[in-house]
Amino acid sequence: MTDNTTAAALVARSNRLGADPRNTNYAGGNTSAKGSDTDPVTGDRVELLWVKGSGGDLGTLTPAGLAVLRLDRLRALVDVYPGVDREDEMVAAFDYCLHGKGGAAPSIDTAMHGLVDAPHVDHLHPDSGIALATAADGEELTRRCFGDRVAWVGWRRPGFQLGLDIAAIKAANPRAIGCVLGGHGITAWGDTSEECEAHSSEIIRTAEEFLARHGSPEPFGAVVPGREPLPEAERRARAAAIFPAVRGLASTDHPQVGHFTDTDVVLDFLSREKLAALAGLGTSCPDHFLRTKVKPLVVDLPGTAGVEEVVARLAELHAAYREDYRAYYERHATPDSPAMRGADPAIVLVPGVGMFSFGRTKQTARVAGEFYVNAINVMRGAESVSTYRPIPESEKFRIEYWALEEAKLARMPEPKPLATRVALVTGAGSGIGKAIAERLAAEGACVVVSDLDGQRAAAVAEGIGDADVAIGVAADVSDEAAVERAFAEAVLAFGGVDLVVNNAGLSISKPLLETTVRDWDLQHDVMARGSFLVSRAAAKVMVEQGVGGDIVYISSKNGVFAGPNNVAYGATKADQAHQVRLLAAELGPHGIRVNGVNPDGVVRGSGIFAGGWGAQRAAVYGVKEEDLGAYYAKRTLLGREVLPEHVAAAVFALTAGDLSQTTGLHVPVDSGVAAAFLR
Template identity: 80%
Template sequence: MDHVIDELLDRSHRLGADPRNTNYAGGNTSAKGHAPDPVTGRDVELLWVKGSGGDLGTLKEDGLAVLRLDRLRALAGVYPGVEREDEMVAAFDYCLHGRGGAAPSIDTAMHGLVEAAHVDHLHPDAGIALATARDGEELTRRVFGDRVVWVPWRRPGFQLGLDIAAVKEANPQAIGCVLGGHGITAWGATSQECEARSLEIIRTAEEYLAAHGRPDPFGPVLSAPLPEAVRHERAAALLPVVRGLASSDVRQVGHYTDTPEVLDFLSRAEHPRLAALGTSCPDHFLRTKVAPLVLDLPPDAPLDRAVERLRELHAAYRADYTAYYERHAAPDSPPMRGADPAIVLVPGVGMFSFGKDKQTARVAGEFYVNAINVMRGAESVSAYEPIPESEKFRIEYWELEEAKLRRMPRPKPLAGRVALVTGAGSGIGAATARRLAAEGACVVLADRDLAAAEKVAAEIGAGAYRTSDVAVAVRVDVTSEEGVVGAVRAAVLAFGGVDLVVNNAGLSLSRSLLETTLDDWDLQHDVMARGSFLVSRECARVLVEQGMGGDIVYISSKNAVFAGPNNLAYGAAKADQAHQVRLLAAELGEHGIRVNGVNPDGVVRGSGIFASGWGANRAAVYGVEEERLGEFYAQRTLLKREVLPDHVAAAVYALTGADLTHTTGLHIPVDAGVPAAFLR
C-alpha cells in the first residue's frame, strides 16, 4: 500500500511541477491497490485519488481521497441518470475506506470506473487547444491516430466517468482520450506507464501545433506594448481605479501580469474577438469568469480618457453579466455571486486579475495565460470554439460548486485588505505587520533596511504557497518624496492598491534644548513629521481613486501630549504627527477614510529606537540601568505592566478591524496608564 501511495505522490509532483502539463490546482491523478480491511482483515481493492481542491505539484497523502472500489463500481447499478448525476457525489461518502482522507472530487468516478490501475486527468494548454478547436475530433484523429480517442464535451461528473470507461473498453489500443472543451485523460498498468502516456499525449500535441500551426494566429500587430517603465507607471495609475470597480460587490485583491504572452495577445488584431468568446476549460472560467473586460483604447490614450472608458465598460460588463445570469438561471440556481470582472485586459499595459486574496487573484491571471495559450493553439490549426455559454453557466452556478464555497472557512477580519506599514523591519512595525497579516491582510513592509523588512516578510509568509501572496518588502526612505512615491507604486503593483496605512517609521535622539542641534531637529522632523505627511499623501491618492474608504494610523507617542525632559525634537515631531491625525481625519472623512493614532510609551523590548541608543540615553536621564528600563517604565504606570510591540499592534488592529467603523480622529494610549499623558 505504501509504495502505491508513494508512487502516486511522486508522479503527481512531477506532473504538477510543469505548467505545460496542468494548471495550478487543476486535474487529478489516481492509483488502485489493495489494503487490509480494518474490520475483517481481508484485502480490499482501494482507489487513492487526489481530493477536491488540491494541487498536484504540492499534493500530500492527506490530500488523497481513499475509496473502496467494489462499492464505487457498484454505484453504476443505482445511477439514476444524467439528470440526477449530482446525487452521486454524496454517494461517494458511502464508498470511503475508513475516514476516507480528503473529500472526493467530482472527477472521482472517472478514476474509479476506468479499468486501469493508474489514471491521470490533466489540463495541458496544448491538449485543451485541440479540445477547443472547431474540428477537434478530426484533429485528434489526425494527431494521434487511434492511440488517443475523442470524447465529446460533457460536464464533469458520473456520466463522464461512464463515458470514458466505455471509450477505453471499446478501444483497447488507446492510451487515453481528449475531452472536448476540457482536457485529457490517460491510463496505464503502472504508475510509470500512466505518466509516460500522459506526457506522450501532451508532447505530441505540442509538437503538432508547433509544426503545423500558423505563425500569427492572433493576426497582425496593431499597437506595440509600452516600454516597461512606462507600462508599469500606467499600470500603477490604473490599478487602484480598476480595483475599486472590480470590488463593487466584494472587496478584491489585485494582481498585475505583463508577461510576453499577455502583451503579445493584446497587441494583435484578433484579441477583442477571442477575449469575447471567453475561456472553455471548467478550471479556467471558474476562476476567470465567463469573459474578461477589455479596454478598447490604444495604449497611448490619455490617462483620464482610459479611466473614463474603464468606468463605462465596467457598467456595461455588469449589465451584460447580469443578463447572462438571467438568461440561464433556473428557479433553483444559486444566487448571482457578483457581476464584476475577474480579468481586465489593457492593451499595451497587461492584465489585471482579481480575487478574494492575492493567491486567488494571481491564479486567476495564470489561468487566463493558460487560456491565451489555448486560443493561440486552436487558432493556429483551426478556430477557437469554447463550450457554449449555457454550459459555462451550468458549471459556474453548479450546486456542487456552491456547496464547495459554503464549506470554505469564513474569511478573516482583514481579508481582502492591503496594508502598508513603514518602519516594518523591526519593533512596533514588524509586530504590526505580523498582526495585520495574521488577521488576513496582505502586507507591504516598507523600511530603510530592506534586508530587515525582507526577513520579517519571509517569516510572515512562511506558511503560504508563495511569500509574495501574503507579504512583500520594499526599501524606502520616508524623507524622500521620490522614494515614498516608488514604495506606494510597488504596493499597488503587488496587490492592486492600498487600504490600510500605518505611519510607524521613526527615530529619536535624547537631547536637552541646549544640546539639540539643527541637524537633530531636522532629522527627527524629516522622518516623522515630513515622512508621515508624504506617506499619507501618496496613499490617500490611492485610497481616493479606489473609492472604498480605508484607514490611516499614526504611531505617535505619549510624548506628543506629555512634556518629558531632554526630549524637545522628538516630542515636537510626535506632536506634529498627532495633529496630522486630526487634520487628515477632518479632510478625508468625506471619502470614507478614517485617520486615527496610537500613543505608545516605554516600548523597550524589541524596539529599534531603544536599541539604537535612545534606551541608553533615557536610562541615564532617569538614573536606572538600561537593561531595567522597561521595568522602570512599567513601575511608573497605573497598571504596572511593561508595554511590548505586540500591544501596540493590537491597538492598530482594534482601530482597523471590523468594530470601530465609526471612529476617526482618535488617539489610543498604549502606555499601561500614564496619568500625565491622559488626553483632555
C-alpha cells in the same frame, strides 16, 4: 503493492506532473491508483481507489489530499445511476464508498478514475491538449495528431456520465493510451504508475509538436497600431497609476486583491486584431472560467491613451460588463440556481499595459491571471490549426452555478478579519513596525513591509510568508520620490493599499541648548514630513480605489506629556498627533478613517531604543539602560511594561472593523500614564 506504497507512488507521480506547467494548471486535474488494503472491520482484503481529492493541487499533493474509496461500492453505483439530470446525487453517494476515514473529500471526477478499467489514471489540463479539445474540428485534429493511440470524447460536463463515457471509449479502443476530452482536457491510463505518467507525457508532448509543426505563425492576426506594448518602465508606471481604480471597480460587489501580469504572452495577445473577438468567446476548460469568469473586460483604447482617459473608459466598460453579466445570469438561471455571486470582472485587459486579475486573496488573484495565460495559450493553439470554439455559454453557466460548486464555496473557511486588505507599514524592519506587520498578516492582510533598510524589510517579509502574503520595500519616508516608489510597488504587488501605518521614526534625546538645527530637522523630516508624505500617497491611492481605508499614526504619549530633554521628539510627535485630527476631518467624506496610537516607551525589541535612545533616556532618569523598561513600567497605573505586540494589538483593534465608526481617535497604549491622559 501495499496501500502505503500505492499512495506514495501516486503522490510522487502527481507531484512530478503538477510541477511542470505544460502538464496542468494550478489545482487542475487529478490522478488515481488502484490497489488493495485490509478492511478495518472484517480483516479481508478489499480493492481500493486512491484519487486526488477535491480542491487539491497536484504539484503540492500529500497523502492527506487523497480520497480513498472501495471500488466494489463505487462500481456498484453504475446500477443505481439515475441519469445526467441527477448527477449531483452521485457525488453525495461517493461518501458512502469511502474506506476507513476516507481521507480528503472525493471530487466530481472520482467516477472517471473508478470506472475506467485501468490501474492508474491521469486527468490533466495541458494547454496543448485543450487547444485540440477546443478547436472547431477537434475530433479530426485528434485523429490526425494521434491516430488510434488517443481517442476523442465529445464535450460532457464533469461527472458520473463522463466517467461512463471514458470507460466505454477505453473498452472500445484497446490500442488507446488515453483520450482528448472535448472542450476540457485529456485523460491517460496505464498498467503501472510509470506507464500512466509516460502516456500522459506522450499525449501532451505529441500535441505540442503537432501544433508547432502545423500551426500558423500569427494565429491572433496582425498587430494593431497603438496597441504595441509600452516600454517596460512606462508600462509599469501606467499600470501602477490605473490599478487602484481598476481594483475599486472590481471590488464593487466584493472586496478583491489584485495581481498584475505583463509577460510577453499577455502583451502579444493584447496587441493583436483578434483580441476583442477571442476574449469575447471566453475560456472553455471548467477550471479556467471558474477562476476567470465567463470572459474578461477588455479596454478598447490604445496603450498611449492618458491615465484619466483610461480610468474614465474603464468606468463605462465596467458598467456595461455588469449589465452583460447580469443578462448572462438571467438567460440561464432556473428557480433552483444559486443567487448571482457578483457581476464584476475577474480579468481586466489593457492593451499596451497588461492584465489585471482579481480574487479574494493574492494567491487566487495570481492564479486567475495564470489561468488566463493558459487560456491565451489554448486560444493560440486552437486558432493556429483551426478555429477556437469553447463550450457553449449555457454549459459554462451550468458549471459556474452548479450546486456542487456552491457546496465547495460553502466549505471554505471563514475569512480572517483583515482578508482582502492591503497594508503598508513604515519602519517595519524591527520593533513596533515589525510586530504590526506580523499581526496584520496573521489577521489576513497582505502586507508591504517598508523600511529604510531594504534588506531588513525583505527579511521581515520573508519571515511572514511568500510574496502572496508579504513583500519588502526600501523607502526613506522623508524622500518624496522614495515614498511614491514604495506605494507604486505596493500597488503593483497587490492592486492598491487599504491600511497604512505611519510608524517610521527615530529619536534624539537632548536638552534644548544641546539640540542642533540638524537634530530638529532630522527628527521632523522623518516623522512629521515623513508621515505627511506617506499619508498623502496613501490617500491618493485610497481615493482612487473608492472603497475607503485606514491610516494609523504610531504617535506617542510624548505628543501629550511634556518630558525633559526631549524637545525635538516631543514636538514632532505633537505634530503627528494633530495630523491625525486634521486628516480625519478631511478624509472622512472618502470613507478613510485616521486614528493614532500613543505608546509609552517600548524598550524591548525597539530599533529606536537599541540605536542609542535607550541609553540617552536612561541617563535622563538616572537608571541603568537594562532597567529602563522596568522603570517605565513602575511609573504606570498598571505597573506593566509596554511591548511591540501591545501596540500591534491596538492597530488591529482600530482597523479590523469593530471600530468602524471611529476616526480622529488616539488610543493610549502606555499601561496608564496619568500625565498623558487625553483631555
